[in-house]
Each structure stands twice: as C-alpha cells, then as structure tokens.
Amino acid sequence: MKKLLVLSMVSLFFLVGCERESSINVTENNTMQGANLTLAKERLNALIKEGKLVPKFGSALGKTTQGSSNARVGVQSSIWSKTPDYSYYQSLVQRAINPGDYECGPTEIDGYIPPLIVGWTSSDFFYYNYFGDFAFLEAYFLDNTDGGDSFGTTGQFTNVTNRVFKDLKRFWNIPTDIQIADAHGTIYNNVPLVVAMVKEFFTYGGGPVPDDIALDLALTLQEVFGSPQFHYFNNPLLTFNAFASTADPAYGLPKKIVMGDGIQQAYADLGYSDVATQAILAHEYGHHVQFAQNVDFGNSPEGTRRTELMADALSAYFLTHKRGAALNWKRVQEFLGVFYSIGDCAFDNDGHHGTPNQRMKAAEFGYQLANQAQKQGQILTSEAFIALFDAELPVLIAPDAD
Template identity: 50%
Template sequence: MKKLLLLSLVSLFFITSCSEEPVESLTNDTELQALKVESAKAELLTFIRGNNINSILRSKETLLKSSNTKSSSIQGINRSNIADYDHYNSIVERVINGDDYECDLTELDYYVQSIIADWDDNDRFLYSNLGASIVFDAAYVFDNVDGGQYYGPEGQFTNQMNRTYKDLLRFWNIPTDILLRDAHGNVFNDLETVTNLLLLYGYSPEDAAYLAELMQIVYGSDKYDNFKHPLLTFNAFAARADDFWGTPKKIVMGDGLLTAYEDLGYGDVAPQTILAHEYGHHVQFAKNVVFLGTPESTRRTELMADAFAAYYLTHKRGATMNWKRVQQVLEVSYSIGDCGFLSSSHHGTPNQRRKAAAFGHNIANNTKKKGKILTAEEFIELFEDELPTLIAPDNLDDDLILE
C-alpha cells in the first residue's frame, strides 16, 4: 500500500510516454498534480478507514500502558482537553456534520459553511480524522521557544498581537511567564515535525513517515489553499504548563481564526479580543478558579474570560477602545456563542457571551477612578455576583451597554 502512490505515478508516466498518440490532458503539469493529490487523498482515506484511527495525542497514562500497542488499537485522549480548543473544533464539526442547531446560526457558522462549500464527504472525513488537530497538537508539544513568531498567514496581525500581549502582561496582577505562540498550516510542509507528532499518536515509524508525506501533498494542494485553508488553523487556546510534555504556560493563536474574523470585517478588534480572552484563562489559572469540565462550569469560566477581555479592552490603562470598537468586540463575542448546553465545552449562548462582554465593558467604563485597575480577585468577585443575571433566560437588554 505504501508504494501505491509512487507506482501509480510511474505507471501514468509510462502510459503517457509510450502511447502512439499522447494524451495532452495527462501531460499537463496542473492535471498531473491534481492526479497526484487525488491519489494521496485516496491512500489517506484508505489508511484511516482501514485502521480506524483519528488524531489522538495520548495521555501520559496511555503512553505508559500501550508503548507496544499497534496503531490500530490505540485508545487515548485528545490533547484538546482544553475548553477553547474543543469549542472551536465543535463550531466546525457542527457545520461539517450538519447537526440541528438549537439557536440561530452566527456569522462564524455561516463563514465556516462558505469555506467548505466545495468539500465532499471524503474531504470532511479526512479533515475530521487527520487534519483538524495536527497543527495545534504540534504547537502544543513542540513550539516552546519564544522568537520568530508571526500572526496571520502573511504576518498581518503580528504587530497588533505583540502590542496586545505586552500590554496584557503588565495589566493583570499575575505571573508573566506565559508563552505566546503562532500556529500555521505550513507545519504540514515540515515532514520531521509531523512525523514526530504521528509517533506520539502511536503510529509506527514507517506509517508516520508515510502519512506525513501524503498529508504534505493533500494539504499543500489548491483545495487547501496551499497549507493556508482557514480550517487547518481554526483555533486558539490557553494551556497550563505540563511537566510531562515539557511545555510552558502557553497561548496558541491559529491563522485560520484570525483570517475568519478579518474576512468578516472584524480584523481591527478580533485579534485583541481573542488574545485577551485566552489571557483571561491564565488569570483564572493563576487565581485558582475551579475548572470542573461540566457544561455549567465551562460556561462560567468562559463567560468570565469574556468579561476579563472586555474589561481590559475598554479600560483607560488597557486597550482604551472607543465605543464603536467595543460594539465590534461585542459582536465578536456574540459570534462565538453556542447552544451545546450538554457539552463539556459549552461556552454560553451568543447572547450570554455578549452580555458577559458588556458587563466587563461597563465595569471599566463606569469606574470613578479611571486609572485604577481592579485586581483579578476583585474582578472575579464582581463577576460571580453578576453571573446569575448573565445566564438568566431573557433577551439581551438594549440598555445593558453604557457609552
């Protein structure tokens, strides 16, 4: 099976070279490349279905118990045991799988639908099983050194991200040993990194190298925008330090999510909003906010991070956004809401997320001493008092926001 791609291309060359009447369509470089891509995709699909495997970065316990386990019987946990990672994946999965929605679609949902309009069932299956998590698992495990980062496919958000990050480090009263890392689809062009990651998933060295080469061909194709398709990097998350993996405290920002908001017209505010939200999780980590992994607990911590973000973005010693830009922040918060009430990655409904952001804005905007920054402890106490109102089953109040 490993030689199928090579043999098919050799056979194709032999046929086109020896036929009495050359078939021009097969000698065209573009069409030859398309055939190569389709062959690689077919091999990936065959392998995945034959081995019943998807991308699983295994836990310490699973690695220790199954060091000699064949790849076809791997069991483990996805390293996406991080609420935001799961949440953004769920946005894509609910569109890919066509599940019923319990509340209105948001701009982000429609955006995802639009960028996979040309995908067939095989494309969706391949992405879900061996594509969605590769870039972020690689960033989580391997990208542990500061320097050389750029944000956005062309680096268009780099200055914006770096300024906001430095500002957040001085704004909140927590330790600042947090690494900000980028995530780009061109990791698929790095065969060594992808192969090493696949080894952690439990693949044999032969299979890992084989699959890495096939993914390089497929995800480097036009359908995936030559490694730049937004869904290859459609995520952002905050993670604690992990002694087993040797990873520091970290925030990872994917190109795809930044591109999506740029395309939707929020490029001026979304990068800061998302980064401030992820930094809010590190505030929670530092202040021992409890994460239980239940729908209600996750909703609480996510709405709190939304409020943290809006407070920083509005504050006179924070990002000092004006009212027009704050309104855009509220729309960003609204667009990433969900109605997965029974999901452990439930982040709150669109209205609840917008209300949480509005709460943070109001706290900053109405502070009598404009230069005073609340401590994280003070802000958390205010939020806990407000939480029942934020999640109450009512419509968004028009007078909730104060200019």
C-alpha cells in the same frame, strides 16, 4: 491525564533531532507522485478503516468522516483538546460543515465557513477531520521557545498580537511567565517533522508506526493540504482555533496561549481586523487570570459557562479600559455581537460557553467596571474582579438575560 500525553512527547524531541540519520530518505521519497501516491493513499485509507492506524490519544477534531462529509464515526477526544476553547471552536467548524448540528444559528461565522469547503471531496473531508489538528499539536507540544513567532499566513497579525500580549501582561496582576505560540497550516509542508509527529502520535496495530507508513502519510498530507482546495496549506479551517493551557514544568511545557492563523483571518475577512485579534487574545489571557487565581474549571455545563462568561468579562474590561487596549466600546460591542453570536444553546454539554445574550451581558458587565475603575485611574486586581463577577453571575444568567 495530560501528563500521560506529555510524557510520550519526550521521545519526539529526540526523534526530530535525529531525523537526518533516519532510514527514511525524504528527498528521494518526496518525488513520489501520480500512481505511487494514489496507491499510498489507498493503503492508508484501508489501514485507517481497518483500525490499524489510529491516534494514540484521539483526534483533536473529535470526529472523522468515512465515505462522505456526513457519515461520521466518533474518535476519542484528545486530552489536550480539553483546554479552554479548543473543542468549542472546532465544534463551530463541524456544525458549519454539517448544518444538521446547529444549536444556535445560523451566524456570520456559519456563513463564512461553507465557501472554504467548496470543491472538497469525501477524501478531503476525511483527511481534514482525521489529520487536521497537526498545526495545534506542533504549537502546543513542540513550540516551547519564547519569541520568534509570526502570526498570520504572511505575518500580518504579528505586530498587533505581540503588542496586545505585552499590554495584557502589564495590565493584569498575575505572573507573566506565559508563552504565546503560532499555529500555521504550512506545518504539513514540513515532511520530516510530520513523519516524526505521526510516529509519536499514532500507533500501527497497537505498536510503532513503520517508517514507510509514516512517510506515506506525511507525503499524502502534504499533497492534500497543499492543494487548491486547502489554499495551498493556508485554508483558515486548518488553524481555526485559539486556546489557553496551563504549564507542565515536569515535561517542559510552559503556560501557553496558542493563536491559529485561521481564527484571526476569519474575523479579519468579516471586517473586524481592528478589534478581533485583541478580543480573542484578551479572552484567552482571561483564562490565564483564572488559572493564576485557582478558579475552578469544573467539568459541567454550569462550571464551563461560569469560566467562559468570566473570561468574556475580563476581556471586555481590558479592551475598553483606558490603561488597557483603550478601544471604543461601540466598536468592541459590534465585534462581540458577531463573536458572541457563536454562543451555544447546548445547556447539557460540558463545553457550554453560555448563550449569545449571556455572553454579551458578561461583556457589558466588564465594560461598566472599566468605566467605574478608570474614572479613579485604577485597574482592579484580578482577585477583586473575580469576586465582583461571581457576585453578579446570578444576574447574568437569569432568564431575562437570555
């Protein structure tokens, strides 16, 4: 299914490249303000509510609001949102915005998010839920050149991200042809690119989006997400995500890890800047270890729980191994206690990541293996690690582990 979506992206590369020759005069139209922009927003809202302007493959956020933050209608889930951890992190934002969605909690992250939505109007919620995934669309589909990325709104996470990524590629015995990409909310300030993305990712009455509608939307998103309520494009909720994806060589998509500014900023704000980036990145790289070893990602709660707990264990093994990140286990444990408190109790959900206790047990298993291996000065192969983990899995998910 992913190839169907990627195929549609081929034309986008040409569209972006030809933007200067477009009939859209961005410089002239970018001056549209006041009453004109208000009229444009009203027209867009009407088109969306009438079902004329719709995502081709569904909103990555999975939901949209109409009228208020609590009145929601379902939107088809994107194919690409099914990559590990994408929809999971978005569910954390949704449940914090809508407290009735709690399965486990409240948590520190659940407490962190509400101040970020202070002052949002029903229109702000609507645009966030319907169009708030563009940073990840760009990072996943278009950012396919290696190097040159900046992590964090001011580049504050760039050094640690690049260093740990390099260490991970050295640590695990899998192919290293993996790219890391950054996701920034400032994507919405690039009107020509947003116009191109709208024309590629959305349809208008089942056909192409007209130039004037695409430009109206791009300018509206620039205004909405460039407002104080969205921290002038830098509200962490616009990039509150991290995920790993497999390659699609037929269409030029490499193996990839996408790191959003928001997920790193959130844990830095909570006081974990010394370990958060390392832990999040190590977990996502753990998924690439699984990809390389053909681990089954079966679409079931039990299958997802297995792969997520395994990624937790792989992460803890790297983080605490003397030849890995060599972090202090007590400090890692403190962070994971917060990070894993977002473990869920949705046992019948295909995105089930395991309960908080199960996730911590998996991490402790990885830590113990690191202790045993480093005493002998060795790093377990990924094959050996996976075999040991699968043997231990029944213990990790046993009732007394919860």
